[in-house]
Amino acid sequence: xxxxxxxxxxxxxxxxxxxxxxxxxxxxxxxxxxxxxxxxxxxxxxxxxxxxxxxxxxxxxxxxxxxxxxxxxxxxxxxxxxxxxxxxxxxxxxxxxxxxxxxxxxxxxxxxxxxxxxxxxxxxxxxxxxxxxxxxxxxxxxxxxxxxxxxxxxxxxxxxxxxxxxxxxxxxxxxxxxxxxxxxxxxxxxxxxxxxxxxxxxxxxxxxxxxxxxxxxxxxxxxxxxxxxxxxxxxxxxxxxxxxxxxxxxxxxxxxxxxxxxxxx
Amino acid sequence: xxxxxxxxxxxxxxxxxxxxxxxxxxxxxxxxxxxxxxxxxxxxxxxxxxxxxxxxxxxxxxxxxxxxxxxxxxxxxxxxxxxxxxxxxxxxxxxxxxxxxxx
Numbered sequence: 001x002x003x004x005x006x007x008x009x010x011x012x013x014x015x016x017x018x019x020x021x022x023x024x025x026x027x028x029x030x031x032x033x034x035x036x037x038x039x040x041x042x043x044x045x046x047x048x049x050x051x052x053x054x055x056x057x058x059x060x061x062x063x064x065x066x067x068x069x070x071x072x073x074x075x076x077x078x079x080x081x082x083x084x085x086x087x088x089x090x091x092x093x094x095x096x097x098x099x100x101x102x103x104x105x106x107x108x109x110x111x112x113x114x115x116x117x118x119x120x121x122x123x124x125x126x127x128x129x130x131x132x133x134x135x136x137x138x139x140x141x142x143x144x145x146x147x148x149x150x151x152x153x154x155x156x157x158x159x160x161x162x163x164x165x166x167x168x169x170x171x172x173x174x175x176x177x178x179x180x181x182x183x184x185x186x187x188x189x190x191x192x193x194x195x196x197x198x199x200x201x202x203x204x205x206x207x208x209x210x211x212x213x214x215x216x217x218x219x220x221x222x223x224x225x226x227x228x229x230x231x232x233x234x235x236x237x238x239x240x241x242x243x244x245x246x247x248x249x250x251x252x253x254x255x256x257x258x259x260x261x262x263x264x265x
Numbered sequence: 266x267x268x269x270x271x272x273x274x275x276x277x278x279x280x281x282x283x284x285x286x287x288x289x290x291x292x293x294x295x296x297x298x299x300x301x302x303x304x305x306x307x308x309x310x311x312x313x314x315x316x317x318x319x320x321x322x323x324x325x326x327x328x329x330x331x332x333x334x335x336x337x338x339x340x341x342x343x344x345x346x347x348x349x350x351x352x353x354x355x356x357x358x359x360x361x362x363x364x365x366x367x368x
Binding site: 048051055057059060063117118120121181183184185186187188191192193194198201202205251252253254 | 269302303304314318321322362363
């Protein structure tokens with residue numbers, strides 16, 4: 001019996017090592033995806049801010065700031081504050097405040113962009129924007145008043161999730177508006193009032209925002225899991241991160257092969 | 266509150282009302298339906314876009330409502346639509362995204 005036990009034990013050990021290796025692979029892919037997403041949003045954000053400096057127009061300023069504040073300037077302080085040993089424990093709450101404030105400002109810029117670009121006529125956009133700002137402000141004040149911004153308890157706070165909901169819904173609004181507008185642009189293409197390439201950008205933007213929105217939703221669903229996230233969730237987030245990073249690039253900095261394809265139709 | 270209509274829409278609706286038997290409400294409603302078919306809305310349509318809608322889509326809508334000689338009527342509206350019809354005040358999402366992608 002002893003040799004059989006030894007073989008079974010060996011098999012179990014191999015399985016554990018294999019699972020651990022897979023987990024490391026998925027974590028590495030996840031970090032690569034996050035880095036690619038942050039790099040893409042940073043480069044495109046800077047490019048849009050340069051455009052805003054030339055044109056003096058507010059939509060490019062808003063979307064450029066949304067990419068930078070909601071990307072690298074928001075996530076880097078949060079990741080640094082959340083990881084063990086990267087920053088002094090006393091500095092972690094300040095880093096979290098900085099990161100969340102940046103994410104909130106980025107979301108506000110995105111709300112503003114959707115309002116001014118898609119809903120500038122009428123009062124609906126103004127009301128939705130004001131409600132979103134109020135929600136973000138209430139979540140920040142509530143978190144501060146309840147002695148929050150502690151990395152250990154932050155994700156258990158109702159105030160945090162209120163702000164998270166407001167930030168997530170900024171992407172949901174972008175997705176709905178751009179997808180609806182894509183449908184309208186397709187009609188214009190059919191009667192010769194728009195080019196295919198000008199219609200397709202709204203499909204790309206709706207896909208981009210859907211990918212980011214899905215990342216947020218997965219984060220919310222996975223919040224209930226204790227300890228490390230299930231590898232499947234991490235893998236899905238990584239794939240969505242890679243998708244979003246590539247789509248941001250193609251939407252705002254279309255490569256020549258893409259333009260050739262759609263401008264020829 | 267509904268957003269106000271663009272100058273191009275107001276002008277085309279006025280001409281349609283004058284040249285047909287449609288009353289104000291019917292003329293504006295028919296024009297709105299034609300615009301919707303083209304993926305446009307009354308508050309954002311420009312003069313150039315309105316001319317295309319009047320030429321390509323409005324005759325179909327007028328035919329469907331039993332208006333006689335819809336093509337000639339639309340040609341008349343097209344002629345009356347001034348070349349210098351002021352554009353809508355706010356830039357369209359399409360024009361904003363075109364600018365955002367400019368190299």
